[in-house]
Amino acid sequence: MHGFFIFIWFFTLIAFIIYWRKKANARKKAGVNYTNDHLYQSTSKVKRFIGTVCIVSFILACATTPEPTPEEKAKIAAEKQAKIEQEAAQKAEKAAQEKAAKEEKLSDRIANLSSDEKAVYDAKFQEYKTNTPESEAREKALQDVDSFIKEKDEHAKQAKIAAEKAAKEQAEANKKREALSKLENAGKIKYYNLGDGSVNVIITEQANFEHDIHGVDKLVNYATQDEHERNIISTSRQCMKLVQTVKDAGINVNNFTINLTGDVVDGAGYKSKDNVVICEIAGNKGFKRDDPYSFYNQSDRYWMINGL
Secondary structure: OHHHHHHHHHHHHHHHHHHHHHHHHHHHHHHHHHHHOHHHHHHHHHHHHHHHHHHHHHHHHHHOOOOOOHHHHHHHHHHHHHHHHHHHHHHHHHHHHHHHHHHHHHHHHHHOOOHHHHHHHHHHHHHHOOOOOHHHHHHHHHHHHHHHHHHHHHHHHHHHHHHHHHHHHHHHHHHHHHHHHHHHHOOOEEEEEOOOOOEEEEEEEEOOOOOOOOOHHHHHHHHHOOHHHHHHHHHHHHHHHHHHHHHHOOOOEEEEEEEEEEEEEOOOOOEEEEEEEEEEEEOOOOOOOOOHHHHHHHOOEEEEOOOO
């Protein structure tokens, strides 16, 4: 009976699909009033009947499925057990292969350790193997080696950063010293040792009267100042740069005297080179860096020849 119901189910399933298409075509031909169309109604009834038979035959086919014989049950059980044993054997083989590969990888890693890394490994392995299996002891010892390498790399990184910083600072110091050396080699600077680790400094330089008008604020200041104010700021800037050059080089200065020279004409019309600005400022005076106004206000003496 099981086979008969399977046949009926399969046959009616195909017929149901065919009548499903027929019903759709009948509805399309009938138009809007398809529910009153005789062909549509008859096709729908046949489709419903075939669908009912299809469902019933499927249920009966399932209900009449024959029980397997003892021999078939034994065969199924044996095949199931064989499959389980085969899967277990494959799993065990895979685990063994993975373990062998892992052991080989550990051995290669150990063989390629550097001398200091090998020393760490040997010490940790001897410590761990007394309480844990050898393979586990090897893994734990290598983990400690990884921590040692990480710490060593971090020390190397910090040492590199410190070396780069020191090199940068030395380069900056050399650059600052180079600027001072230019003054010394040109004979423009003189030191007077006071015997207490400090010196008095006298610098003689040609006045340049260069005006800084870079930026809106500086341009506005320049436009609103008279010539005398402009000359004060430009020469203050020059004196300030000379003082900063000496300070940046690390010289312990008690007092600065800066003489800026230029072309002068006396009352008789005689032309000569002489001081047009004399600035004095104590070495411990604090002025805002690169700010000529602050420098001028902190100066102990700022003399400028008449007419400038």
